[in-house]
Amino acid sequence: MSKSPEEVHPKKAFGWAARDASGVLSPFKFSRRETGVEDVAFKVLYCGICHSDLHANKNEWATSMYPLLPGHEIIGEVTEVGSKVTKFKVGDKVGVGCLVGSCHACDNCKNNLENYCPKLIFTYNNIDHDGTVTYGGYSNFMVANEHFVLRIPEGLPLDAVAPLLCAGITVFSPLKFNGFTEPGTSIGVVGLGGLGHVAVKFAKAMGAKVTVISTSPAKEKEAVEHLGADAFIVCKNPQQMQAAMGTMDGIIDTVSAAHAILPLIGLLKYQGKLVMLGIPEKPLELPVFPLVFGRKIVTGSCIGGLKETQEMLDFAAKHNITADIEVISMDYVNTALERLAKGDVRYRFVIDVANTLKEA
């Protein structure tokens, strides 16, 4: 006989969830599983608001299951560990990013690339091993297998580190994988939002020469003076684009709106790589001519594995890298989501869950 939902998930929990494609969040009571032998339970302290949350809340990728409780940039403090847990103890500061499960048997899992496992389980709006729907970090506590729990290094502010668990690893992994970490490498970063601003920080810390490529001339001062970019190009300025032709080893493209990639391919050196991180709703036009005649590469990247995510956090601690954030209370979340949809945030909202999430 199959177990009732209360038997599978006996621990009472609460948070804020979307109930339909309006995407409006409201207080929601649910339950989580008992802490298993390999599980870590933790009280949620902070949770970042990722652009994916916005898409998921509104069913814009047509995969949403309601009630949908988002959040995959989660920082917490351990309250309980299972008997076989080796990495964590009660009181540790921990994080959970986009993944809470994978098969552990495929080639990608064996190579610490759980993020490319065909059976990966996302932190929210996905079906867990026990057949229940996963709920994210806009909630009072989490239970996760220790393999998917990250150690937060000492010295990093717990609110501003939260966005690194998605935005941070999403840019860190392709910078490393594509060889953009060689000192002196010339890197372009397209789009100066949640991903772009941390891409500039990581690339600079790795020793790259970083050029921000933006549609908005108003962002130059911010990019150069505040974030430390070496140069700034307005992509609608033909003189600036022309002057930068063939100068970049790699470009990290964080823009998820439809946009032309031909001008970006033009900025690349021979054998340069354009890495797509944003996911436009419709296919982009791919100009083959400049790829053939420059042996150039257009590629993509999706978050990172757990080993590399820990490496990213340790690198961030060493180089004092965090996201620029606006801390908000739980009851501000709907306003924050509206502002995020308009690009009105510098650069990531983080919910102060521990202090502002009240049981309804």
Ligand SMILES: [Zn+2]
């Ligand atoms: Zn995300």
Ligand SMILES: [Zn+2]
């Ligand atoms: Zn796998």
